[in-house]
Amino acid sequence: MxxxxxxxxxxxxxxxxxxxxxxxxxxxxxxxxxxxxxxxxxxxxxxxxxxxxxxxxxxxxxxxxxxxxxxxxxxxxxxxxxxxxxxxxxxxxxxxxxxxxxxxxxxxxxxxxxxxxxxxxxxxxxxxxxxxxCFEWAETREITEKALFNEMISVQHLHRAIELGRPGLVILDLRTPVEQAEGIIAGSELFACDHNLLDRQDTEPFRQSFGARFDPEAFDPEALHVLICRSGPRAAIALEAFQEHELKACELIGGIQEWVRQGYALLEMG
Ligand SMILES: [Fe+2]
Ligand SMILES: [Fe+2]
Structure with a gap:
Protein backbone atom coordinates (compact mmCIF):
# COMPACT_ATOMS: atom_id res chain seq x y z
CA MET A 1 0.00 0.00 0.00
CA CYS A 134 -20.48 23.91 4.82
CA PHE A 135 -19.25 23.01 8.31
CA GLU A 136 -16.48 25.59 8.25
CA TRP A 137 -18.89 28.29 7.16
CA ALA A 138 -21.22 27.33 10.03
CA GLU A 139 -18.35 27.38 12.51
CA THR A 140 -17.21 30.83 11.36
CA ARG A 141 -20.77 32.13 11.59
CA GLU A 142 -21.06 30.75 15.13
CA ILE A 143 -17.78 32.42 16.18
CA THR A 144 -18.80 35.71 14.54
CA GLU A 145 -22.29 35.79 16.08
CA LYS A 146 -20.93 35.00 19.54
CA ALA A 147 -18.25 37.70 19.22
CA LEU A 148 -20.79 40.29 18.09
CA PHE A 149 -23.16 39.42 20.95
CA ASN A 150 -20.40 39.49 23.60
CA GLU A 151 -18.67 42.50 21.98
CA MET A 152 -15.42 40.57 22.37
CA ILE A 153 -13.60 37.63 20.86
CA SER A 154 -11.02 35.32 22.42
CA VAL A 155 -7.62 34.82 20.80
CA GLN A 156 -8.47 31.14 20.22
CA HIS A 157 -11.64 32.02 18.35
CA LEU A 158 -9.91 34.70 16.31
CA HIS A 159 -7.13 32.27 15.44
CA ARG A 160 -9.68 29.66 14.38
CA ALA A 161 -11.64 32.20 12.30
CA ILE A 162 -8.40 33.18 10.51
CA GLU A 163 -7.65 29.51 9.92
CA LEU A 164 -11.12 29.06 8.42
CA GLY A 165 -10.56 31.93 5.99
CA ARG A 166 -12.42 34.50 8.15
CA PRO A 167 -15.25 35.41 5.76
CA GLY A 168 -16.99 38.58 6.94
CA LEU A 169 -14.27 39.39 9.46
CA VAL A 170 -12.05 42.50 9.31
CA ILE A 171 -9.15 42.62 11.74
CA LEU A 172 -8.11 46.18 12.56
CA ASP A 173 -4.83 46.90 14.33
CA LEU A 174 -5.15 50.21 16.21
CA ARG A 175 -1.64 50.36 17.66
CA THR A 176 1.03 52.90 16.85
CA PRO A 177 3.28 52.39 13.80
CA VAL A 178 6.17 51.64 16.19
CA GLU A 179 4.21 48.84 17.88
CA GLN A 180 2.99 47.49 14.55
CA ALA A 181 6.56 47.37 13.27
CA GLU A 182 7.30 44.79 15.98
CA GLY A 183 4.80 42.40 14.44
CA ILE A 184 1.13 42.13 13.50
CA ILE A 185 -1.47 39.36 13.30
CA ALA A 186 -1.25 38.07 9.73
CA GLY A 187 -4.16 39.35 7.64
CA SER A 188 -4.91 42.37 9.83
CA GLU A 189 -5.45 45.83 8.39
CA LEU A 190 -3.32 48.60 9.81
CA PHE A 191 -5.31 51.44 11.32
CA ALA A 192 -2.39 53.08 13.09
CA CYS A 193 -3.22 55.66 15.75
CA ASP A 194 -0.49 57.85 17.19
CA HIS A 195 -1.07 57.49 20.89
CA ASN A 196 -0.29 54.25 22.72
CA LEU A 197 -2.47 55.03 25.77
CA LEU A 198 0.21 53.99 28.22
CA ASP A 199 -1.26 56.57 30.59
CA ARG A 200 -4.68 55.00 30.98
CA GLN A 201 -6.02 57.95 32.99
CA ASP A 202 -5.73 60.28 30.02
CA THR A 203 -7.55 58.74 27.09
CA GLU A 204 -8.00 62.02 25.23
CA PRO A 205 -4.85 61.91 23.02
CA PHE A 206 -5.80 58.46 21.76
CA ARG A 207 -9.43 59.48 21.22
CA GLN A 208 -8.25 62.44 19.15
CA SER A 209 -5.81 60.39 17.13
CA PHE A 210 -8.43 57.71 16.46
CA GLY A 211 -11.19 60.27 15.74
CA ALA A 212 -9.03 62.03 13.16
CA ARG A 213 -8.69 58.81 11.15
CA PHE A 214 -12.08 57.23 11.76
CA ASP A 215 -14.47 57.53 8.81
CA PRO A 216 -17.55 55.36 9.45
CA GLU A 217 -18.41 55.41 5.74
CA ALA A 218 -15.18 53.57 4.98
CA PHE A 219 -16.29 50.39 6.79
CA ASP A 220 -18.44 47.55 5.56
CA PRO A 221 -21.69 47.55 7.60
CA GLU A 222 -22.01 43.78 7.05
CA ALA A 223 -18.52 42.84 8.28
CA LEU A 224 -17.52 42.18 11.88
CA HIS A 225 -14.55 44.34 12.83
CA VAL A 226 -12.14 42.86 15.36
CA LEU A 227 -10.43 45.76 17.10
CA ILE A 228 -6.92 45.11 18.31
CA CYS A 229 -4.49 47.03 20.48
CA ARG A 230 -1.74 46.02 22.92
CA SER A 231 -3.97 44.86 25.78
CA GLY A 232 -7.48 46.22 25.30
CA PRO A 233 -8.17 49.84 26.37
CA ARG A 234 -7.70 51.40 22.93
CA ALA A 235 -9.92 48.77 21.34
CA ALA A 236 -12.61 49.56 23.95
CA ILE A 237 -12.57 53.24 22.96
CA ALA A 238 -12.71 52.40 19.25
CA LEU A 239 -15.55 49.95 19.91
CA GLU A 240 -17.75 52.79 21.24
CA ALA A 241 -17.20 54.71 18.00
CA PHE A 242 -18.02 51.69 15.82
CA GLN A 243 -21.18 51.01 17.81
CA GLU A 244 -22.27 54.66 17.68
CA HIS A 245 -22.28 54.33 13.89
CA GLU A 246 -24.00 50.95 13.98
CA LEU A 247 -20.99 49.14 12.64
CA LYS A 248 -20.43 45.58 13.84
CA ALA A 249 -17.35 45.33 16.03
CA CYS A 250 -15.75 43.55 18.96
CA GLU A 251 -12.51 43.72 20.93
CA LEU A 252 -9.81 41.07 20.98
CA ILE A 253 -9.69 39.96 24.63
CA GLY A 254 -6.26 40.83 26.03
CA GLY A 255 -5.09 42.26 22.70
CA ILE A 256 -1.78 41.40 21.06
CA GLN A 257 -0.27 40.66 24.48
CA GLU A 258 -2.71 37.79 25.01
CA TRP A 259 -2.26 36.58 21.42
CA VAL A 260 1.50 36.28 22.00
CA ARG A 261 1.08 34.89 25.53
CA GLN A 262 -0.98 32.03 24.11
CA GLY A 263 1.80 31.20 21.69
CA TYR A 264 0.30 32.50 18.43
CA ALA A 265 2.69 33.96 15.89
CA LEU A 266 3.03 37.55 14.74
CA LEU A 267 3.96 38.53 11.22
CA GLU A 268 7.20 40.51 11.18
CA MET A 269 6.92 43.85 9.41
CA GLY A 270 9.82 44.34 7.01
FE1 LIG B 1 -17.03 9.98 6.96
FE1 LIG C 1 -19.88 10.27 4.89
Whole structure:
Protein backbone atom coordinates (compact mmCIF):
# COMPACT_ATOMS: atom_id res chain seq x y z
CA MET A 1 0.00 0.00 0.00
CA UNK A 2 1.66 3.26 -1.04
CA UNK A 3 1.51 6.44 1.02
CA UNK A 4 -0.51 8.07 -1.71
CA UNK A 5 -3.21 5.43 -1.38
CA UNK A 6 -3.34 6.05 2.35
CA UNK A 7 -3.91 9.79 2.05
CA UNK A 8 -6.97 10.82 4.06
CA UNK A 9 -8.49 14.19 3.26
CA UNK A 10 -9.10 16.79 5.96
CA UNK A 11 -12.88 17.18 6.20
CA UNK A 12 -12.73 20.17 8.55
CA UNK A 13 -14.22 18.49 11.65
CA UNK A 14 -11.66 17.07 14.07
CA UNK A 15 -13.88 14.28 15.34
CA UNK A 16 -14.59 13.07 11.81
CA UNK A 17 -10.93 13.30 10.81
CA UNK A 18 -10.12 11.06 13.79
CA UNK A 19 -12.93 8.65 12.85
CA UNK A 20 -11.58 8.46 9.31
CA UNK A 21 -8.11 7.64 10.58
CA UNK A 22 -9.64 4.78 12.56
CA UNK A 23 -10.92 3.28 9.32
CA UNK A 24 -7.26 2.79 8.39
CA UNK A 25 -6.96 0.32 11.25
CA UNK A 26 -9.60 -1.87 9.60
CA UNK A 27 -7.99 -1.46 6.17
CA UNK A 28 -4.65 -2.65 7.56
CA UNK A 29 -6.17 -5.54 9.52
CA UNK A 30 -8.22 -6.83 6.59
CA UNK A 31 -5.29 -6.33 4.21
CA UNK A 32 -3.17 -8.58 6.43
CA UNK A 33 -5.87 -11.25 6.52
CA UNK A 34 -6.69 -10.92 2.80
CA UNK A 35 -3.05 -11.63 1.92
CA UNK A 36 -3.17 -14.91 3.83
CA UNK A 37 -6.57 -15.84 2.39
CA UNK A 38 -5.16 -15.31 -1.11
CA UNK A 39 -2.15 -17.55 -0.47
CA UNK A 40 -3.89 -20.62 0.97
CA UNK A 41 -7.07 -21.94 2.58
CA UNK A 42 -7.69 -19.93 5.77
CA UNK A 43 -7.28 -21.42 9.22
CA UNK A 44 -10.22 -21.38 11.62
CA UNK A 45 -8.50 -18.91 13.96
CA UNK A 46 -8.15 -16.53 10.99
CA UNK A 47 -11.90 -16.73 10.45
CA UNK A 48 -12.27 -15.97 14.18
CA UNK A 49 -10.21 -12.83 13.66
CA UNK A 50 -12.48 -11.75 10.80
CA UNK A 51 -15.53 -12.49 12.96
CA UNK A 52 -14.19 -10.39 15.81
CA UNK A 53 -13.44 -7.43 13.56
CA UNK A 54 -16.92 -7.24 12.04
CA UNK A 55 -18.99 -6.10 15.06
CA UNK A 56 -16.44 -3.34 15.73
CA UNK A 57 -16.49 -2.20 12.12
CA UNK A 58 -20.28 -2.29 12.18
CA UNK A 59 -20.51 -0.20 15.34
CA UNK A 60 -17.92 2.24 14.02
CA UNK A 61 -19.79 2.64 10.73
CA UNK A 62 -23.17 3.28 12.32
CA UNK A 63 -21.88 5.74 14.92
CA UNK A 64 -19.79 7.63 12.39
CA UNK A 65 -22.53 7.88 9.76
CA UNK A 66 -25.08 8.96 12.37
CA UNK A 67 -22.77 11.70 13.66
CA UNK A 68 -22.02 12.98 10.15
CA UNK A 69 -25.67 13.02 9.17
CA UNK A 70 -26.68 14.79 12.42
CA UNK A 71 -24.16 17.57 11.84
CA UNK A 72 -25.17 17.91 8.18
CA UNK A 73 -28.80 18.17 9.24
CA UNK A 74 -27.93 20.77 11.90
CA UNK A 75 -26.12 22.95 9.36
CA UNK A 76 -28.62 22.46 6.53
CA UNK A 77 -26.12 20.76 4.22
CA UNK A 78 -27.66 20.86 0.74
CA UNK A 79 -26.41 17.42 -0.30
CA UNK A 80 -27.68 15.71 2.87
CA UNK A 81 -30.10 13.28 1.17
CA UNK A 82 -27.55 12.30 -1.46
CA UNK A 83 -24.94 11.71 1.26
CA UNK A 84 -27.34 9.59 3.35
CA UNK A 85 -27.93 7.51 0.19
CA UNK A 86 -24.18 6.94 -0.15
CA UNK A 87 -23.95 5.86 3.51
CA UNK A 88 -26.82 3.41 2.97
CA UNK A 89 -25.05 1.96 -0.07
CA UNK A 90 -21.90 1.42 2.00
CA UNK A 91 -23.93 -0.23 4.79
CA UNK A 92 -25.70 -2.54 2.29
CA UNK A 93 -22.38 -3.53 0.76
CA UNK A 94 -20.91 -4.17 4.21
CA UNK A 95 -23.91 -6.34 5.17
CA UNK A 96 -23.49 -8.41 2.02
CA UNK A 97 -19.82 -9.00 2.82
CA UNK A 98 -20.73 -9.84 6.42
CA UNK A 99 -23.20 -12.43 5.13
CA UNK A 100 -20.56 -13.94 2.82
CA UNK A 101 -18.08 -14.10 5.69
CA UNK A 102 -20.68 -15.90 7.82
CA UNK A 103 -20.91 -18.43 4.96
CA UNK A 104 -17.11 -18.77 5.10
CA UNK A 105 -16.50 -17.53 1.58
CA UNK A 106 -12.84 -16.55 1.66
CA UNK A 107 -13.16 -14.22 -1.37
CA UNK A 108 -15.36 -11.98 0.85
CA UNK A 109 -12.31 -11.11 3.00
CA UNK A 110 -10.33 -10.20 -0.11
CA UNK A 111 -13.23 -8.10 -1.38
CA UNK A 112 -13.57 -6.49 2.03
CA UNK A 113 -10.07 -5.07 1.84
CA UNK A 114 -10.72 -3.43 -1.54
CA UNK A 115 -14.18 -2.28 -0.36
CA UNK A 116 -12.63 -0.45 2.62
CA UNK A 117 -9.89 1.07 0.47
CA UNK A 118 -12.51 2.32 -1.97
CA UNK A 119 -14.55 3.72 0.94
CA UNK A 120 -11.47 5.64 2.03
CA UNK A 121 -10.53 6.94 -1.38
CA UNK A 122 -13.96 7.58 -2.84
CA UNK A 123 -16.31 8.28 0.05
CA UNK A 124 -13.99 10.05 2.51
CA UNK A 125 -11.61 11.75 0.12
CA UNK A 126 -14.32 12.87 -2.29
CA UNK A 127 -17.84 12.76 -0.81
CA UNK A 128 -17.06 13.60 2.83
CA UNK A 129 -14.67 16.29 1.72
CA UNK A 130 -17.54 18.15 0.08
CA UNK A 131 -19.15 19.00 3.43
CA UNK A 132 -15.97 20.69 4.69
CA UNK A 133 -16.97 24.12 3.35
CA CYS A 134 -20.48 23.91 4.82
CA PHE A 135 -19.25 23.01 8.31
CA GLU A 136 -16.48 25.59 8.25
CA TRP A 137 -18.89 28.29 7.16
CA ALA A 138 -21.22 27.33 10.03
CA GLU A 139 -18.35 27.38 12.51
CA THR A 140 -17.21 30.83 11.36
CA ARG A 141 -20.77 32.13 11.59
CA GLU A 142 -21.06 30.75 15.13
CA ILE A 143 -17.78 32.42 16.18
CA THR A 144 -18.80 35.71 14.54
CA GLU A 145 -22.29 35.79 16.08
CA LYS A 146 -20.93 35.00 19.54
CA ALA A 147 -18.25 37.70 19.22
CA LEU A 148 -20.79 40.29 18.09
CA PHE A 149 -23.16 39.42 20.95
CA ASN A 150 -20.40 39.49 23.60
CA GLU A 151 -18.67 42.50 21.98
CA MET A 152 -15.42 40.57 22.37
CA ILE A 153 -13.60 37.63 20.86
CA SER A 154 -11.02 35.32 22.42
CA VAL A 155 -7.62 34.82 20.80
CA GLN A 156 -8.47 31.14 20.22
CA HIS A 157 -11.64 32.02 18.35
CA LEU A 158 -9.91 34.70 16.31
CA HIS A 159 -7.13 32.27 15.44
CA ARG A 160 -9.68 29.66 14.38
CA ALA A 161 -11.64 32.20 12.30
CA ILE A 162 -8.40 33.18 10.51
CA GLU A 163 -7.65 29.51 9.92
CA LEU A 164 -11.12 29.06 8.42
CA GLY A 165 -10.56 31.93 5.99
CA ARG A 166 -12.42 34.50 8.15
CA PRO A 167 -15.25 35.41 5.76
CA GLY A 168 -16.99 38.58 6.94
CA LEU A 169 -14.27 39.39 9.46
CA VAL A 170 -12.05 42.50 9.31
CA ILE A 171 -9.15 42.62 11.74
CA LEU A 172 -8.11 46.18 12.56
CA ASP A 173 -4.83 46.90 14.33
CA LEU A 174 -5.15 50.21 16.21
CA ARG A 175 -1.64 50.36 17.66
CA THR A 176 1.03 52.90 16.85
CA PRO A 177 3.28 52.39 13.80
CA VAL A 178 6.17 51.64 16.19
CA GLU A 179 4.21 48.84 17.88
CA GLN A 180 2.99 47.49 14.55
CA ALA A 181 6.56 47.37 13.27
CA GLU A 182 7.30 44.79 15.98
CA GLY A 183 4.80 42.40 14.44
CA ILE A 184 1.13 42.13 13.50
CA ILE A 185 -1.47 39.36 13.30
CA ALA A 186 -1.25 38.07 9.73
CA GLY A 187 -4.16 39.35 7.64
CA SER A 188 -4.91 42.37 9.83
CA GLU A 189 -5.45 45.83 8.39
CA LEU A 190 -3.32 48.60 9.81
CA PHE A 191 -5.31 51.44 11.32
CA ALA A 192 -2.39 53.08 13.09
CA CYS A 193 -3.22 55.66 15.75
CA ASP A 194 -0.49 57.85 17.19
CA HIS A 195 -1.07 57.49 20.89
CA ASN A 196 -0.29 54.25 22.72
CA LEU A 197 -2.47 55.03 25.77
CA LEU A 198 0.21 53.99 28.22
CA ASP A 199 -1.26 56.57 30.59
CA ARG A 200 -4.68 55.00 30.98
CA GLN A 201 -6.02 57.95 32.99
CA ASP A 202 -5.73 60.28 30.02
CA THR A 203 -7.55 58.74 27.09
CA GLU A 204 -8.00 62.02 25.23
CA PRO A 205 -4.85 61.91 23.02
CA PHE A 206 -5.80 58.46 21.76
CA ARG A 207 -9.43 59.48 21.22
CA GLN A 208 -8.25 62.44 19.15
CA SER A 209 -5.81 60.39 17.13
CA PHE A 210 -8.43 57.71 16.46
CA GLY A 211 -11.19 60.27 15.74
CA ALA A 212 -9.03 62.03 13.16
CA ARG A 213 -8.69 58.81 11.15
CA PHE A 214 -12.08 57.23 11.76
CA ASP A 215 -14.47 57.53 8.81
CA PRO A 216 -17.55 55.36 9.45
CA GLU A 217 -18.41 55.41 5.74
CA ALA A 218 -15.18 53.57 4.98
CA PHE A 219 -16.29 50.39 6.79
CA ASP A 220 -18.44 47.55 5.56
CA PRO A 221 -21.69 47.55 7.60
CA GLU A 222 -22.01 43.78 7.05
CA ALA A 223 -18.52 42.84 8.28
CA LEU A 224 -17.52 42.18 11.88
CA HIS A 225 -14.55 44.34 12.83
CA VAL A 226 -12.14 42.86 15.36
CA LEU A 227 -10.43 45.76 17.10
CA ILE A 228 -6.92 45.11 18.31
CA CYS A 229 -4.49 47.03 20.48
CA ARG A 230 -1.74 46.02 22.92
CA SER A 231 -3.97 44.86 25.78
CA GLY A 232 -7.48 46.22 25.30
CA PRO A 233 -8.17 49.84 26.37
CA ARG A 234 -7.70 51.40 22.93
CA ALA A 235 -9.92 48.77 21.34
CA ALA A 236 -12.61 49.56 23.95
CA ILE A 237 -12.57 53.24 22.96
CA ALA A 238 -12.71 52.40 19.25
CA LEU A 239 -15.55 49.95 19.91
CA GLU A 240 -17.75 52.79 21.24
CA ALA A 241 -17.20 54.71 18.00
CA PHE A 242 -18.02 51.69 15.82
CA GLN A 243 -21.18 51.01 17.81
CA GLU A 244 -22.27 54.66 17.68
CA HIS A 245 -22.28 54.33 13.89
CA GLU A 246 -24.00 50.95 13.98
CA LEU A 247 -20.99 49.14 12.64
CA LYS A 248 -20.43 45.58 13.84
CA ALA A 249 -17.35 45.33 16.03
CA CYS A 250 -15.75 43.55 18.96
CA GLU A 251 -12.51 43.72 20.93
CA LEU A 252 -9.81 41.07 20.98
CA ILE A 253 -9.69 39.96 24.63
CA GLY A 254 -6.26 40.83 26.03
CA GLY A 255 -5.09 42.26 22.70
CA ILE A 256 -1.78 41.40 21.06
CA GLN A 257 -0.27 40.66 24.48
CA GLU A 258 -2.71 37.79 25.01
CA TRP A 259 -2.26 36.58 21.42
CA VAL A 260 1.50 36.28 22.00
CA ARG A 261 1.08 34.89 25.53
CA GLN A 262 -0.98 32.03 24.11
CA GLY A 263 1.80 31.20 21.69
CA TYR A 264 0.30 32.50 18.43
CA ALA A 265 2.69 33.96 15.89
CA LEU A 266 3.03 37.55 14.74
CA LEU A 267 3.96 38.53 11.22
CA GLU A 268 7.20 40.51 11.18
CA MET A 269 6.92 43.85 9.41
CA GLY A 270 9.82 44.34 7.01
FE1 LIG B 1 -17.03 9.98 6.96
FE1 LIG C 1 -19.88 10.27 4.89
Missing amino acids: SERELFIADVGVERFNNDHKRLLFYVIEFERLAKRFQERAPFEDEWDQVDSLFPRLDKYTHEHFEAEEALMRQHGYVHLEEHIGLHQQLIRHLRQLEHDVAERRSEAVILLESFLLDWLQTHINQDDRKYKG
